Amino acid sequence: MNISKKEKFSEWFTEIIKEAELGDLRYNVKGFIVNMPWAVMTMKKMYSLYEEELEKNDHLPVWFPAVIPKENFEIEKEHVEGFKAEVFWITKGGDKELEEPLALRPTSETAMYKMFSLWIQGKTDLPLKMYQSTQVWRHETKSTRPFMRGREFHWIESHCAFSTRKEAEDQVLQDMRMTEKIMYQEFCIPFIFFERPEWDKFPGAIHTYAADSLVPDGRIIQQPSTHLLGQNFAKPFNITFLDESGKREPVWQTCYGPAIWRMFASLISINGDDRGLIIPFKLAPYQIVIIPINPKNLDKISKKTEEIKKAVENAGFRIKIDSSAKTPGFKFNQWEMKGVPFRIEIGEKEVDSGEFTLAKRFDGKKIKVKESELVGTIDWLAAEMQEAMLKKADEFFSDKTSTAETIEEFEKALKEKGGFVRIPFCSVEMEGVKCSDALKEKFHADIRGERFDVKEKPKGKKCIICGKEAKHYVYAGRQY
Numbered sequence: 281m282n283i284s285k286k287e288k289f290s291e292w293f294t295e296i297i298k299e300a301e302l303g304d305l306r307y308n309v310k311g312f313i314v315n316m317p318w319a320v321m322t323m324k325k326m327y328s329l330y331e332e333e334l335e336k337n338d339h340l341p342v343w344f345p346a347v348i349p350k351e352n353f354e355i356e357k358e359h360v361e362g363f364k365a366e367v368f369w370i371t372k373g374g375d376k377e378l379e380e381p382l383a384l385r386p387t388s389e390t391a392m393y394k395m396f397s398l399w400i401q402g403k404t405d406l407p408l409k410m411y412q413s414t415q416v417w418r419h420e421t422k423s424t425r426p427f428m429r430g431r432e433f434h435w436i437e438s439h440c441a442f443s444t445r446k447e448a449e450d451q452v453l454q455d456m457r458m459t460e461k462i463m464y465q466e467f468c469i470p471f472i473f474f475e476r477p478e479w480d481k482f483p484g485a486i487h488t489y490a491a492d493s494l495v496p497d498g499r500i501i502q503q504p505s506t507h508l509l510g511q512n513f514a515k516p517f518n519i520t521f522l523d524e525s526g527k528r529e530p531v532w533q534t535c536y537g538p539a540i541w542r543m544f545a546s547l548i549s550i551n552g553d554d555r556g557l558i559i560p561f562k563l564a565p566y567q568i569v570i571i572p573i574n575p576k577n578l579d580k581i582s583k584k585t586e587e588i589k590k591a592v593e594n595a596g597f598r599i600k601i602d603s604s605a606k607t608p609g610f611k612f613n614q615w616e617m618k619g620v621p622f623r624i625e626i627g628e629k630e631v632d633s634g635e636f637t638l639a640k641r642f643d644g645k646k647i648k649v650k651e652s653e654l655v656g657t658i659d660w661l662a663a664e665m666q667e668a669m670l671k672k673a674d675e676f677f678s679d680k681t682s683t684a685e686t687i688e689e690f691e692k693a694l695k696e697k698g699g700f701v702r703i704p705f706c707s708v709e710m711e712g713v714k715c716s717d718a719l720k721e722k723f724h725a726d727i728r729g730e731r732f733d734v735k736e737k738p739k740g741k742k743c744i745i746c747g748k749e750a751k752h753y754v755y756a757g758r759q760y
């Protein structure tokens with residue numbers, strides 16, 4: 281590509297979507313894109329790792345209707361207020377007005393919880409843990425960006441109900457561990473979990489914990505959040521169970537939303553370079569590509585490449601032979617752009633000697649591999665690659681946090697480093713919203729909240745905005 285990721289991230293991101301054939305933005309509805317095969321193949325792998333992990337943790341898959349009757353939608357007041365401005369409504373069937381308008385789900389609480397109230401009767405019906413992999417639709421008024429923010433996006437939403445608050449709190453922690461295990465360990469996307477301030481919680485939640493990651497220009501991108509809903513939905517939706525004393529009690533609930541679409545945006549941004557995508561080995565649609573390099577002896581070469589393909593496939597890897605009519609140089613660039621982890625070049629010489637050149641996408645190095653050792657080599661190269669990618673992602677992330685104790689220091693840190701700026705702040709309760717608004721107006725920066733993993737209280741510090749006594753250290757930055 282001709283655009284540097286480091287210098288012009290935004291343009292780089294747009295370019296890579298086109299060059300690596302990830303999305304076609306020419307679809308003629310604003311805010312909607314066509315997700316192209318290479319992106320879909322990668323995201324399907326991402327889905328499957330996440331779904332497997334959810335199921336290991338006893339979440340069961342379910343498919344709910346995409347439409348939600350208006351009646352359901354209006355049951356929980358805060359929730360309806362929070363989503364009102366973004367809902368697409370279906371009001372007609374053919375020529376006829378529908379008796380009751382249907383919302384295209386912007387999220388599924390109000391669809392699912394109506395059914396939860398029928399399914400949950402006694403304590404033996406709990407816990408109830410379900411998830412669905414779906415599209416949701418929101419009439420976003422902010423500008424849309426492929427995979428980051430769209431009027432249609434692809435995600436997983438998990439919804440749980442328990443008999444005690446303690447179990448619900450434990451679920452929030454389990455959601456955080458799944459984020460670490462899959463989004464970080466497998467997708468190589470580093471993050472920090474913040475507890476969102478009172479004014480920025482999910483509509484209807486008691487607590488919202490969100491994983492914030494960064495894009496290369498230092499702006500913040502919100503990744504999955506997990507919400508302790510408490511009994512805020514259970515009461516109006518009448519989701520109750522009979523406890524030991526024969527009394528009906530509302531359940532305790534959580535919900536968690538790993539948005540695969542947006543994780544894919546982070547995967548592109550964090551791992552990619554100026555030659556294109558770099559896709560973690562487990563997620564790559566093709567993990568190895570073979571490029572025959574002497575078309576004159578095609579029969580001899582294709583016999584060998586087919587043999588290799590079979591052996592590699594038998595070992596459980598995904599491999600593609602690119603025998604298209606394009607030049608080898610063109611193919612090298614194209615598969616590098618698409619982020620295929622390993623490339624094997626095979627000409628007549630290689631067939632005779634039984635030794636190939638293998639090029640590694642993540643560090644650009646080439647090694648010689650004997651045919652008999654190919655499968656074993658791929659195994660350890662995959663492990664080496666994952667380790668190197670995590671190290672690179674960590675390095676990118678680690679120096680993106682600074683501390684500011686005055687508004688001038690804050691401005692400087694935001695300008696020079698971006699990322700997260702840790703500041704003493706008056707209050708994460710509603711009274712702090714004025715300071716948050718002031719920061720947003722002046723610097724286009726948001727208060728992301730207190731870190732979940734590191735609890736620290738400022739002593740004798742002042743809020744950098746209003747000058748009152750600071751009760752918390754919060755992190756602030758510019759959102760993508």
Ligand SMILES: [Zn+2]
Binds near residue numbers: 744747
């Ligand atoms: Zn303040």
